[in-house]
Structures are given as C-alpha cells and as structure tokens.
Amino acid sequence: MKRLVSFIVIIAGALTCVLGQSTSESHQAFQPGEVWTDTDGVHINAHGGGILFHEGKYYWFGEHKTGGRTGNRAMVGVSCYSSTDLLNWKREGVALAVHEEGSGSDIEKGSVIERPKVIYNEKTGKFVMWFHLELKGQGYNAARTALATSDHPTGPYEFQKSLRPNPGTWPVNFEKSWKKKSITEKDLEGWSEEWKKEVAEGLFIRRDFHTGQMARDMTLYVDDDGKAYHIYSAEENLTLHIAELTDDYLGFTGKWAVIEPAGHNEAPAIFKQNDKYYLITSGCTGWDPNAARSFVADDLMGPWTSLGNPAVGEGADLTFDSQSTFIVPVQGKTDAFIFMADRWRPENAIDGRYVWLPIQMKEGRPVLEWQDSWDLSYFDK
Template sequence: MGNRKNKKMKIVYNLIGVLMLSLSLGCMAQEFKNPIDVKLGDPYVLKTAQGKYYMYGTGGVKNGFKCYSSTDLVNWKDEGVIYTNKQEKAWGISAFWAPEVYEKDNNFYLFYSAQWKENPTNELENFKIGVAVSKSPTGPFIDVSGKPIFNPDYPIIDGNVFFENNKVYLYYSRCCYKHPVESEVATWAKEKGWYKEIEESWVYGVELKKDFSGIIGEPVLLLKPPVKQNKETEWESRSVTSHEANRRWTEGSTLLKNNATYYMTYSANNFDGENYAVGYATSKNPLGPFTKSVNNPILQKKGDVTGTGHNSITWSPDGKEMLCVYHGRTKESGHQRVVFIDRMHFDDSGNLIVNGPTTNLQKYPSK
C-alpha cells in the first residue's frame, strides 16, 4: 500500500516538474533582445485596425520598398516588395527613403521620399515627397498621381502625417543641400579651417488637402539646429565638432499627442555616422511653435550600439505600452542598419523617456 502511495506521489511530483519546466520555457519564449531580425533604416510601424503590425523602411530593395508583418512586434515575416518605380505612375528614379503607411477609409497610403525625375537644372539632390495607394498594407502600391504632392524650391525628405479634427498635417525635412546657415559652430569650424560653411536641414509642417493631392497654405518652420552652442544643444552639432561633415541635420520627425501637448521627436547629426541621435520638442499646436526639451537627446549611442535614430512610435498589442522603433548599428551588423524596439513613456512631469538602446533580454510587448 505504501509503495503504491509513493508511486502516485512520484507521478504527481513529476507532473508538477514538467508543468513548471513548461511554464519556465514559455516565459523564456516570451523574451527578446535587440536588434530584432529586420535590416532596414528609417523603420516605420503601422498597427492596423485589425491589430496586425506592418513595418516599412529604407533598404532591402532597389528603387522601391518592402514590408514585414507581425502579430507581436518581435517575430516578423518578410512580405516582399510592396512598391517599385516600375509602376506606371512612378515619378521617382532613385533615393527611395523613409516610407510611412497610413490606414484611411479602407485604403492604405504610402508616403515616401525619392529623387524626382523632373530635374532641369541637374540638382544632385532633387528629393520630393509623394504618396501611393493600395487596398492592402502589403501592396502593390500605385502612385496617386505621376508627381510629388507639392514642389517647394528646395529638396525635401522624411514625410510624416498627423490626423486631427478632420485635418491632415504633413511634416518634412528641408535637406541640407545648398542651404548654408550662420551659427556659432559654423564660425568655429571656419576658424579651425575645417569647413567654409555649414549646411543645415530644417523641419517644416503644413496642412494637407484631405485627398493628399496638395497642401493648404504655406509651410511653417518648426525646428532647426541651434544658433548658439551650450550644454543642452551641443549634441545636435556632433557631426561638425567631430570633423565628420559640414552639415547639421534636423530630420526624421514624428508627431504624437499626449493630453493637450504635441510632442515631435526628431533626429540630428549624420544618419550615416555614429552620432545620429533623437530628441524631442513640444507645442500646444500642431504647427507650433515648438520648444526643444532640455533633456535631449533621449536616444543616443551606448555601448556597442551607435547611429540610433529616425524613430517611429507604436503601441503594444493591448495598447498599454508605447514603443520606440528605430534603427542603429552594432559591431555584428557593421555598417548595416538594423531595427531596435524599446519601451518609451511619459514621466510624471510630462517628459518623454526612451528606455534604450538596449541589447539585453526583455519581455515581449504586453498582450
């Protein structure tokens, strides 16, 4: 009788052990670490009305874009090419950058930057922003028209769109190309004999027509590099002060709203260098004026991770966690840009915080 009881107890203990091991393995399976297995620059994540995620970015295909899909933000499926300049309405010929896709009225709209084929003065940088449409987030996307949305007298990239109160706003970066600006760091670099001038890129905002066919009114200057150098702003000039380039960038903007405040994240420094980093500015209106945070940068190189920037923002499957999606480089990736996803949040004072870059194990975004 005693042996039978002992055998039963042994079976129970074994079952408990198996159960605990299974639970342990399950917990282990619900952890991940950066970078995730996607090799793109300028990553943008769309969360559809059905709750599925789609990621778009620069690279992976020549003269076009590809897409990845996921249900948990960690495991991504390659959905292949979703746009190329071979389609009938294409206006771009090269330099296809920074795609972002928005779901509206049962359609999906792809905003992107490219080199415009209409270039009578043969400018090296003739970048403009266009929009293409599809019934599916995986394409194929066809340009809405055979030309960019609008044509300012300077090159532009990095379109970001914000919808509010039945209005649509477009944010973009005026390129550094042929845009020299006087500043303290420009004077300093000239005195050192490094550069004769420092070119700058600036972020603008403008209202879009609801069908995305053009703009309403004139673009408004929202962000630019600092004129004066101090401890709070020096991070935006590191490409110059490290003798890397004669340019200062303000690009890759993303707008979000928290309570009554608009937050605009942006990237500064050379996207191709290790000092690429992210800051943010705030405003009470979608078209500014914006004030830069004294806590910038909120994301910059750390340890073996460099070149962190051009972020987008998404939310966990249950909508409870805000996540920063951005590209960076590691020793393993070399010069290849790879994707990172880290948690971000607002603290009690309304400051925007990014918990990154990380390469340690962390839990999956909350379900």
C-alpha cells in the same frame, strides 16, 4: 502494420520536433541592435521604417536594402511585413516595386527611396504611402516627397507622383516683413551668425517659394480628428516643416509651419499624449549617429518647445548608435509608445540593425533608456 505504425510515430515525432522548434524560435522579446529575423528566419529588411495598425494587425513598411555601399539606392523598393504582437513579423513581400531601369520613371531602379510611411484613409478606403525620393543620378539634389496608393495594406502600391510641397504658399508662423526681404545666399558668409539669423527668417523659404520646399527625412501623423500631417526636413535640412494634407491624404492644403528654424533637425518621429504633441528628431551628421533632440507643443503648428536629449545613460550622446524613424502606439495599452530607430551601416547597407526602445515619460518629457532585452509587459509596470 507495425512498420506503418512505426513510420507514423516517427513522422509524428519529427513534426512535433519541428513545431516545437518553430515555437521556441519565435521572438519573445525585443533585443535592440541584434539581428532581427522574420518568421522565415531571414533578417528583416525594412529600414527607415514606419508602422500602420489596421484591423487588428501591424504592418511594417521600410526600405529594402541590398549589400555594399550602393545598397542605399532603391534596387527593389519598399518592403512590407505583418505582425499581431510587434515581435514576430511575416514577410508580405514588396509593397512598392521600383520601375525598371531606363524607364525614366521618378522611381526607376537606382533612385533613392527613404523613410516610407503608410496611413489609411477612412473616407476613401485607400492606403496612402508617402516617402522621401531622390531622382536617379542626382545625388540628394531633388529633395522631393512622393506618393503611392493601394486598396490593400500590403499592396501592391501604385506610384502616383513626386513633388516639392507647398509652392506659392507661406508658413502660418512666418513674419510678414520676412516675405519682402531681398537678401540671398550670395550676400552672406555660410554658417555665420548673420547667415543663421537669415535662415531662421526665411532665406531658403523665399528661395524655394515658387518651386516648392525641399523635403527629405519625413514621417506622417494622423490626429484624433482624422486630419493627416506630413513632417519633413527642409531648407537644406536646416528646418523641419509640418504640412497639413488634404482630406484624401493625396496632397497638401497649403497650411504649413516651420519647426525649430535653422535648428538643423532631421529624422522626425511624433506621438501624442495627454493632448500634447511630442517630437523626437536627430541632428544632421550623415550616416553617423548623434544626440537626439525632443520637443513639445500644444498645437501641431506650434510653437514647439525644446526638451533636450530624450536619451539618458551610457550611449545617450549617440542615441545608442541609432537614429529615429518612427514612434509606434502600442494597441490595447494606455500611453504605451515604442521608439523605432535604425543603426545605419553605409558600408554594407543590408546589415543595418533596428533599435526599438520603450518611451518613458518623466517630468513631462520623453525619456529613452537602453534595454538589452524587453517585452510589452514593460508598459504594465
């Protein structure tokens, strides 16, 4: 009996140690740029991500990277993690799996899937994922957006289609006289002042008018009225487009606008505060970081006004060695937003790190300051 009691005491002690260790190892703060592990202690693999909040839980979707330089190809698909506090994330598995190699599918293994975002449609009860897609073996020439849907937030998501947005339609903020221009790329010297002027006046919009506009780095936004919008880098990454989605979020209405024409922006992330829309983007320097940009508008279709680099302090000129992916509204707190960004590691893609920082508002503009460690009490100040 004594042996049994001793055994039970030993087991109970061991369980206490394990449980205590588990509790102590849970994340208590955001530590930008450090290795961020899930509840199993494994580095979170959800790059270029976005977050959905649904029925009391956050869901983080992102690119599943693999090792080495080829790790930026889609060899697995889109990962999903869940959390109730934004700090501790449980791996939910692969939300959207790539199709088998040789299948001929747009999302077959070896294609490029980037920046997946998921929104929930209250009317249809469907979870809708859009992402930037490059077809296998075509480099970045396809410049397509793609769609998948599910009945559950964690998936599995079923691939529906890929396309280029808004063929045969003009942006709402496009001058009538620009539609009739006949000048083409062959008539211009690249990156000259005349070339930049013609890009701003629809050079590439006209070129891609019938096939649909290019769509690369992207995000989704659902406004207070339930209308959803797709924001993406188009026109050879020279101009951002914002396009209204249909009521079921599965297509485009044909209503769209250009943002900062010829401004060379990508990596869009958006939030709304006090009836104003704020957009944070980056310049285009491949996998290398650069200075972020910010913009404000009273209407999603513009006009948008530049507010300059939102990052301040040491490292601001490279956005703290990161690039924007999404902006998270913190539930239960007023005007609390988190800037999500990635530190890309093209030589070993799986080692990419996450930089999450609180957004401050100063004199009507978003401001990002480096924090070695912080938690949500930051927003209670």
